[in-house]
Amino acid sequence: MNMTISGRVWKYGDDIDTDVIIPGKYLRTTDMQVFAEHALEGIDPDFSKQVRSGDIIVAGKNFGCGSSREQAPLALKYAGISCVVARSFARIFFRNAINVGLPIIEADITCQQGEICTVDLQQGKVHCGDRVGEGTKLPEFLQEILLDGGLVAHRKKQALK
Amino acid sequence: MATISEKIFSRASNSDAHAGDFVIGNVDCAMAHDGTSVLAVKAFRELEVPKVWDPARIVIPFDHIVPASTDVSANLQYDIRQWIRQQGIENMYDVGEGICHQVLPEQGFALPGRLIVGADSHSCTYGAFGAFGTGVGATDMAEIFASGKLWFRVPQTMRVTVEGKLGERVSAKDLTLNVIKHIGADGATYKAMEYYGSAIEDLSIAGRMTLCNMAIEMGGKAGIVPPDEKTDEFLKGRAVDTYTPVYTDEDAQYCEDIHIDVDDLAPQVARPHSVDNVCDVDEVVGTGVDQVFIGSCTNGRLEDLEAAARILKGRSVVVRTIVIPASRSVLLKAIEKGYISTLIEAGATLGPPGCGPCLGAHLGVLAEGEVCVSTSNRNFKGRMGRGGLLYLASPETAAASALKGEIADPRLV
Numbered sequence: 007m008n009m010t011i012s013g014r015v016w017k018y019g020d021d022i023d024t025d026v027i028i029p030g031k032y033l034r035t036t037d038m039q040v041f042a043e044h045a046l047e048g049i050d051p052d053f054s055k056q057v058r059s060g061d062i063i064v065a066g067k068n069f070g071c072g073s074s075r076e077q078a079p080l081a082l083k084y085a086g087i088s089c090v091v092a093r094s095f096a097r098i099f100f101r102n103a104i105n106v107g108l109p110i111i112e113a114d115i116t117c118q119q120g121e122i123c124t125v126d127l128q129q130g131k132v133h134c135g136d137r138v139g140e141g142t143k144l145p146e147f148l149q150e151i152l153l154d155g156g157l158v159a160h161r162k163k164q165a166l167k
Numbered sequence: 168m169a170t171i172s173e174k175i176f177s178r179a180s181n182s183d184a185h186a187g188d189f190v191i192g193n194v195d196c197a198m199a200h201d202g203t204s205v206l207a208v209k210a211f212r213e214l215e216v217p218k219v220w221d222p223a224r225i226v227i228p229f230d231h232i233v234p235a236s237t238d239v240s241a242n243l244q245y246d247i248r249q250w251i252r253q254q255g256i257e258n259m260y261d262v263g264e265g266i267c268h269q270v271l272p273e274q275g276f277a278l279p280g281r282l283i284v285g286a287d288s289h290s291c292t293y294g295a296f297g298a299f300g301t302g303v304g305a306t307d308m309a310e311i312f313a314s315g316k317l318w319f320r321v322p323q324t325m326r327v328t329v330e331g332k333l334g335e336r337v338s339a340k341d342l343t344l345n346v347i348k349h350i351g352a353d354g355a356t357y358k359a360m361e362y363y364g365s366a367i368e369d370l371s372i373a374g375r376m377t378l379c380n381m382a383i384e385m386g387g388k389a390g391i392v393p394p395d396e397k398t399d400e401f402l403k404g405r406a407v408d409t410y411t412p413v414y415t416d417e418d419a420q421y422c423e424d425i426h427i428d429v430d431d432l433a434p435q436v437a438r439p440h441s442v443d444n445v446c447d448v449d450e451v452v453g454t455g456v457d458q459v460f461i462g463s464c465t466n467g468r469l470e471d472l473e474a475a476a477r478i479l480k481g482r483s484v485v486v487r488t489i490v491i492p493a494s495r496s497v498l499l500k501a502i503e504k505g506y507i508s509t510l511i512e513a514g515a516t517l518g519p520p521g522c523g524p525c526l527g528a529h530l531g532v533l534a535e536g537e538v539c540v541s542t543s544n545r546n547f548k549g550r551m552g553r554g555g556l557l558y559l560a561s562p563e564t565a566a567a568s569a570l571k572g573e574i575a576d577p578r579l580v
Contacts, residue, residue, distance in 0.1 A: 021352055021441060025547040030526040033202060034232060034240045036209060048549040068353035068386060072547060073526075074288040076206050076304040096386055097357050098288055102304035145189065147318070157306050158213045161313075165215075 020066035042084035059086035070099025107156030115139030202231035203286035206305030220315035265494025275405035279412035295375035297394035323422035331430035339374030340561035344435035348445035356386030466542035467493030479513035491523035
């Protein structure tokens with residue numbers, strides 16, 4: 007995985023909870039495509055039809071609050087989202103995103119829907135137009151997990167050493 | 168100079184752990200349910216570790232979709248049962264035993280001073296017993312299954328002091344919703360909360376479970392009530408092991424100090440679509456209701472059913488009212504005490520012990536535009552069915568609303 011990510015912005019507000027990211031009725035499967043098809047259905051029914059691979063979500067505070075369902079970051083990842091930028095994350099979503107290899111960064115930046123945004127995970131910075139958001143740099147051990155594509159891939163790589 | 172959380176993480180990581188430190192903690196007890204175990208077992212298999220670290224420390228209750236509602240659920244549950252057998256996990260509680268957060272305490276797994284990690288966000292419920300209970304996702308649970316360990320950042324702690332006496336038909340849920348109103352839906356993010364004060368001491372164990380259950384609704388990593396004689400009384404004859412309670416030192420550092428008074432507190436209601444959208448019941452009295460749900464890991468315990476039965480005794484509900492006891496044990500006691508017949512005679516419908524409609528998958532999903540007064544813990548958009556409107560309240564307010572067909576003040580029915 008690349009530590010610098012550029013993509014088109016999907017803009018959302020505060021407190022985007024896991025029930026709107028992937029409603030409870032779609033959870034009982036291991037088919038990632040089902041999660042992707044219903045991603046963000048709770049607040050934006052068009053999202054899954056219009057999202058393109060590489061797009062970035064820029065949101066407000068408390069992104070991913072609510073349940074521990076790992077299907078939430080999986081839905082966004084398999085829908086094509088390459089990174090989630092938010093003012094703050096709910097802690098279980100934060101862990102889950104890293105564990106499934108979905109890059110995330112805490113940063114305060116104003117972007118418009120459809121703008122191009124660039125995230126430098128290593129530096130902890132987000133650029134959008136002429137604006138720069140100073141983000142919180144992930145600790146190195148979490149950067150490594152992301153770089154390897156998630157916790158399972160990271161552990162398997164370690165086992166090979 | 169340490170908080171309860173710092174002491175628990177120090178022991179679990181064999182280090183001197185302070186707020187902000189990253190530690191690797193040895194998990195005392197791990198929980199996954201029929202919902203989260205599916206992806207946890209998938210990730211565990213991908214790790215290619217043949218055996219779980221300690222089958223005796225793993226507890227798996229089936230509660231989220233029980234009995235299975237579709238062939239897909241049935242097949243996933245079948246696979247998990249096979250895996251549980253292969254792994255020699257004996258603490259499996261199948262269909263009808265109850266909700267994980269009720270079953271673990273009843274079976275004596277939730278003990279003071281323990282680090283208990285559950286693949287469910289409401290695992291903070293175990294804080295009612297002075298444990299550090301916290302929720303994680305499926306891959307973290309697979310990591311625990313494989314190694315018994317997990318990384319944590321030791322949280323800062325907020326001290327929440329609640330003083331005063333709750334009035335007639337005002338209960339633990341009202342206190343809890345009022346705490347959430349003060350702190351907000353993300354006011355405790357990454358933090359632990361410790362609860363003190365006369366109103367907390369007065370809460371029963373069931374009430375403390377209601378309170379700690381909703382720590383996550385403020386973003387909390389844990390919500391902890393220091394153990395006392397009520398804790399010991401509850402654990403007598405149940406605890407799976409001996410335990411050593413831990414308490415915060417007098418000179419420990421809190422990141423915030425919050426004081427709340429609940430004298431004269433009115434019944435509280437959280438309006439759609441956020442848990443901190445809390446008001447006094449009189450602001451929403453008269454709102455038309457289509458369904459009432461009394462149950463969940465927040466309010467499906469014996470005293471909740473008792474509170475509802477007291478209000479409904481000899482009277483009739485006018486909207487569909489779904490009652491789901493939190494566990495088989497709660498159901499049996501509620502039968503013995505006559506609460507179940509009271510509720511059914513009043514027109515309520517009984518569901519099997521489990522999570523029921525709380526997560527919007529079965530047993531009472533709402534139609535577009537329908538209103539439900541629910542004793543559960545989340546009222547997010549679409550939570551109980553697309554287009555449904557959820558008002559969170561106490562069992563007393565839920566029962567009163569069932570009688571009137573509109574949101575009602577339980578003190579006035």
